[in-house]
Every structure is written in structure tokens, then in C-alpha cells.
Amino acid sequence: MFPKKIAVLISFLLISAVSNSQTQNLNKTFLYQGRIDKLQNDQVILIGTASSVSFNFTGNECSISLQSVEDHHNYVQLVLDGKYIGKIRIEKGAVQSFPIKVASNQKEHRLEIYKNTEAQSGNVLFAGTTAKLTSISFKKKKKIEFIGDSITCGAASDPSDVPCDKGEYMDHHNGYYAYGPTLSREIGVDYLMSCVSGIGMYRNWNDEHKDEAIMPDVYPNLYMTKDTSKPKYDFVFQPDIISIALGTNDFSGGDGKKERLPFNAEKYVSNYIDFVKMLYKHNPKVQIVITNSPMVGGERGVVFEDCLNKVKKAFANDKAHKPIQIFKFKPMKPNGCTGHPDVADHKVLAEEYGPFLKKLLNEK
Structure with missing residues (x-):
């Protein structure tokens, strides 16, 4: 049950400004959950299994920027408007852009991005989105x-x-x-x-x-x-x-x-x-x-x-x-x-x- 050794973070990664590990409502445009490391400019490292960043937006499409911060590929999983829509494979290398298209006629949409893999499989950088963001809030839960x-x-x-x-x-x-x-x-x-x-x-x-x-x-x-x-x-x-x-x-x-x-x-x-x-x-x-x-x-x-x-x-x-x-x-x-x-x-x-x-x- 033990994988081979996974490479450490690439040294050119942005220096972490604030680390965090729970749901946040301090930022009104992004919602973070799980073991994450929050960087500058709304960028975040998704570390642990199913750690996530979510946001609300208007319009029928947007793109998200992601990077596998390793010398190998990695994965995230997407949930759009409460519906699981599958995995994205992020190849090693520079930040990549991934298009998100909306099929529903809702005025506002929510995209949830979950890290598919565990911490030992390396980290994923969420580097931003082109979405027209609206405010996001969360309901306090146990x-x-x-x-x-x-x-x-x-x-x-x-x-x-x-x-x-x-x-x-x-x-x-x-x-x-x-x-x-x-x-x-x-x-x-x-x-x-x-x-x-x-x-x-x-x-x-x-x-x-x-x-x-x-x-x-x-x-x-x-x-x-x-x-x-x-x-x-x-x-x-x-x-x-x-x-x-x-x-x-x-x-x-x-x-x-x-x-x-x-x-x-x-x-x-x-x-x-x-x-x-x-x-x-x-x-x-x-x-x-x-x-x-x-x-x-x-x-x-x-x-x-x-x-x-x-x-x-x-x-x-x-x-x-x-x-x-x-x-x-x-x-x-x-x-x-x-x-x-x-x-x-x-x-x-x-x-x-x-x-x-x-x-x-x-x-x-």
C-alpha cells in the first residue's frame, strides 16, 4: 500500500504568505477547505486529499489555471453547480489553463475544485480564474x-x-x-x-x-x-x-x-x-x-x-x-x-x- 517516493516541491514555487487548513469566509470570492497553503494574489496550494477551492461566477464559461507543482502529473476533480463533472489531468510543467463550460441556464454558478490525490502525491497550485466572480459564503456545519x-x-x-x-x-x-x-x-x-x-x-x-x-x-x-x-x-x-x-x-x-x-x-x-x-x-x-x-x-x-x-x-x-x-x-x-x-x-x-x-x- 505504499507508493514510491514522491518528489518534493519545486523550488521556484511562490513563497507562502499565509498557511491555512480550514474553511475560510474572510475572502468573499474564494472558499478554501482542507489542508491548503494560501499564497499571495488568491493563489493556493491544494495539499491534502480532497482539499478544495470554490467560487461563484456568472456567464456561460470561464477558465481555471492549475499547475502540478512536481516533476510528474497530478489531478483535480470538478463539481459544477453541485454536479460532479469528472477529473482533470494536469501535466507537469508550467501553469496550464483549463476551460469550463456551463450547460445550465442559471444566472449564477458555483465551481468546486478538489485535489484528487493525497499529499504524498505532490501538490497542485490553483493560480486563478478568468471567471466573473460573485461573492461566496458558506453555511456553518459540524x-x-x-x-x-x-x-x-x-x-x-x-x-x-x-x-x-x-x-x-x-x-x-x-x-x-x-x-x-x-x-x-x-x-x-x-x-x-x-x-x-x-x-x-x-x-x-x-x-x-x-x-x-x-x-x-x-x-x-x-x-x-x-x-x-x-x-x-x-x-x-x-x-x-x-x-x-x-x-x-x-x-x-x-x-x-x-x-x-x-x-x-x-x-x-x-x-x-x-x-x-x-x-x-x-x-x-x-x-x-x-x-x-x-x-x-x-x-x-x-x-x-x-x-x-x-x-x-x-x-x-x-x-x-x-x-x-x-x-x-x-x-x-x-x-x-x-x-x-x-x-x-x-x-x-x-x-x-x-x-x-x-x-x-x-x-x-
């Missing part, structure tokens, strides 16, 4: 943050444009239809995606935390890397619920070639507890939900659930925060690429998990 690995990211879920045995890792992502964004739209909440393919709580898919960073290492950084030259995550997005789905890679046997130690339950639980404490420090009122994995079953699944129960028990006497909740996904035979859930599978996961989260939100 918020959920989804922390996880490739499953949460929607990685390897969509071979509709490029078959599973062709192309590169980012060609098969579909962040918009990952279970988190899908269920969030269904229950009417805002969401933040903090996920990295192949990552774990104490070790990764094919690394014993020797050469690669684990989630507790990268989470506090806006770009979800260990690059100290990049901004820190600001924790301004204060979710009502944080969903943590980490363990699939900790339990993984790796590629079968590189040395893999037996699963260390004590280390997994210890790291998990410390991670939750860090989240509480920045989000004191949050409800935390920890989940198992639909990909981990049998004896490993039993050990997994035991570990989650130990994490929950560690906070049993914590009166300062809401009691930790555990959600158990049903076992799933995935239909996506390289053993991952596909878009249809993510819909199933969203239908399982959505009602549980909605009930928790209604109890707040």
Missing part, C-alpha cells in the same frame, strides 16, 4: 476530520481512466469518492482529510520506522512530510469528531522481501495513546472515534480489536474529554487496485460508517 492511510485517501480506488496495471500510483486515486468525503456530503458536514498511503501508527507498510516517517511524525506538519522548511499545521480546523483509521499497515506483512518483524502490540498501543493525547491538546472538545480495518481479519483482526480496546481503556478515567468510541468496519473483499477498496467499496464503507457518525454528532 466538522469531521479523517486521519488514515491509503484506504482513507481513496488511493487505488479508481481504474476508470487508467487500468490498474497501467500508469502510476496517482492515476488510480479518487479522493472525492473516498468514504470520508462521501459520507460527509451525505450527512451534511464539513471534513478535513489527513491521510498518507502506506503509513501506520508505529511502522509503515514496508518499513519498521527506520527510513520512513509514521503518522505521528508527519501529522503536525501542514504538508504531511518531515520537511521543516514547510509550515506547521495550524489546528484552526476544530472538528467535532476526529476519526482515526490506522493499523492496516502496522499489521501488514510488507512486501515479503524486506525484513518484517512480528507485530508489536505494545508499541502500537503506546504510540496510539500518545497520538490521541496530542490531538486532545489541540482539540480539547473533540469526540475521538478509532476504527478497525475492513482489510484486517482473522487472528490479526482479533489482535487489532484488542489493541483498540486497550487504547480506549487508557482514557477510561479521563474526565476532561469525551469517552473514546470504537467503530468496527465489516470485513471486505476489496475490488480496487493492489488490494484496495474501489469507489463502489468506498460507498459501502460510507453507508456503514455514516449513520454512526451522524448519531454521535446529534448527541453533541
Whole structure:
């Protein structure tokens, strides 16, 4: 579940002026969501899965300027007037212009641009639009943050444009239809995606935390890397619920070639507890939900659930925060690429998990 190393940001990128990670209404013409880095002149770096920029405009057409800020291509997904209209492939190189044509007779239109891929697949620059902009506002909603690995990211879920045995890792992502964004739209909440393919709580898919960073290492950084030259995550997005789905890679046997130690339950639980404490420090009122994995079953699944129960028990006497909740996904035979859930599978996961989260939100 771990992609090859992705190139870092190209050095000629505009220097970041303000970093941000939540919905903004300070700018009346653009609405930003997710892990993003706001630059000068209304330009923005889309970093995390399903991070987005939206705007309202008049007229029947406009163009948007995008750049894959990497040495490879990348993708965004578009929603026009509430309707998903597909993906755009952004080739590597200079800023490119993409035409947007409107078919409806509405006087005003809304375009939403979502980053299709995860942070580790590189970043996308939104460099502006020719649209005749009108003001934009947002309705205050409850918020959920989804922390996880490739499953949460929607990685390897969509071979509709490029078959599973062709192309590169980012060609098969579909962040918009990952279970988190899908269920969030269904229950009417805002969401933040903090996920990295192949990552774990104490070790990764094919690394014993020797050469690669684990989630507790990268989470506090806006770009979800260990690059100290990049901004820190600001924790301004204060979710009502944080969903943590980490363990699939900790339990993984790796590629079968590189040395893999037996699963260390004590280390997994210890790291998990410390991670939750860090989240509480920045989000004191949050409800935390920890989940198992639909990909981990049998004896490993039993050990997994035991570990989650130990994490929950560690906070049993914590009166300062809401009691930790555990959600158990049903076992799933995935239909996506390289053993991952596909878009249809993510819909199933969203239908399982959505009602549980909605009930928790209604109890707040």
C-alpha cells in the first residue's frame, strides 16, 4: 500500500504568505477547505486529499489555471453547480489553463475544485480564474476530520481512466469518492482529510520506522512530510469528531522481501495513546472515534480489536474529554487496485460508517 517516493516541491514555487487548513469566509470570492497553503494574489496550494477551492461566477464559461507543482502529473476533480463533472489531468510543467463550460441556464454558478490525490502525491497550485466572480459564503456545519492511510485517501480506488496495471500510483486515486468525503456530503458536514498511503501508527507498510516517517511524525506538519522548511499545521480546523483509521499497515506483512518483524502490540498501543493525547491538546472538545480495518481479519483482526480496546481503556478515567468510541468496519473483499477498496467499496464503507457518525454528532 505504499507508493514510491514522491518528489518534493519545486523550488521556484511562490513563497507562502499565509498557511491555512480550514474553511475560510474572510475572502468573499474564494472558499478554501482542507489542508491548503494560501499564497499571495488568491493563489493556493491544494495539499491534502480532497482539499478544495470554490467560487461563484456568472456567464456561460470561464477558465481555471492549475499547475502540478512536481516533476510528474497530478489531478483535480470538478463539481459544477453541485454536479460532479469528472477529473482533470494536469501535466507537469508550467501553469496550464483549463476551460469550463456551463450547460445550465442559471444566472449564477458555483465551481468546486478538489485535489484528487493525497499529499504524498505532490501538490497542485490553483493560480486563478478568468471567471466573473460573485461573492461566496458558506453555511456553518459540524466538522469531521479523517486521519488514515491509503484506504482513507481513496488511493487505488479508481481504474476508470487508467487500468490498474497501467500508469502510476496517482492515476488510480479518487479522493472525492473516498468514504470520508462521501459520507460527509451525505450527512451534511464539513471534513478535513489527513491521510498518507502506506503509513501506520508505529511502522509503515514496508518499513519498521527506520527510513520512513509514521503518522505521528508527519501529522503536525501542514504538508504531511518531515520537511521543516514547510509550515506547521495550524489546528484552526476544530472538528467535532476526529476519526482515526490506522493499523492496516502496522499489521501488514510488507512486501515479503524486506525484513518484517512480528507485530508489536505494545508499541502500537503506546504510540496510539500518545497520538490521541496530542490531538486532545489541540482539540480539547473533540469526540475521538478509532476504527478497525475492513482489510484486517482473522487472528490479526482479533489482535487489532484488542489493541483498540486497550487504547480506549487508557482514557477510561479521563474526565476532561469525551469517552473514546470504537467503530468496527465489516470485513471486505476489496475490488480496487493492489488490494484496495474501489469507489463502489468506498460507498459501502460510507453507508456503514455514516449513520454512526451522524448519531454521535446529534448527541453533541
